[in-house]
Amino acid sequence: MSKLGCVCGHLIVDQTDNIIYKAHFVRDQDKEAIDTQTEDIEAFIEAIRKGERDNWLNNYFGSDIYKTLPNSSVVNDIICRYNVKFESEMFVCEKCGRIKIQKGNENKFVSFQPEDNQWSDIFKGLTKQ
Numbered sequence: 001m002s003k004l005g006c007v008c009g010h011l012i013v014d015q016t017d018n019i020i021y022k023a024h025f026v027r028d029q030d031k032e033a034i035d036t037q038t039e040d041i042e043a044f045i046e047a048i049r050k051g052e053r054d055n056w057l058n059n060y061f062g063s064d065i066y067k068t069l070p071n072s073s074v075v076n077d078i079i080c081r082y083n084v085k086f087e088s089e090m091f092v093c094e095k096c097g098r099i100k101i102q103k104g105n106e107n108k109f110v111s112f113q114p115e116d117n118q119w120s121d122i123f124k125g126l127t128k129q
């Protein structure tokens, strides 16, 4: 999603990082599946210990471009694969406070209206206090 229209007329724009009106979420029923990323990371560490790093990377990613990347980049991409698969997005309309929640992994959003006026910083990062 790069732009999402709200029924109030405001256009929600998603074209940068660190957006105060955007959040990511994982459904509770997918939490266990996403937690298995640690097993993949453990398998990667074990492959390094056994001297089978390149072979493991080929099998896991189906590509040899990872051979030259540092381990931290590999671990980051393992985590990213899970995020892409299980994370969805939510936006709060900065004009009216409606929350737009992504339906499944489709490019569809369901809209909810707030019941009070405490929504303006609802998705403000906890590190940004």
Ligand SMILES: [Zn+2]
Residues within 6 Å of the ligand: 006, 007, 008, 009, 010, 093, 094, 095, 096, 097, 098
């Ligand atoms: Zn709106």
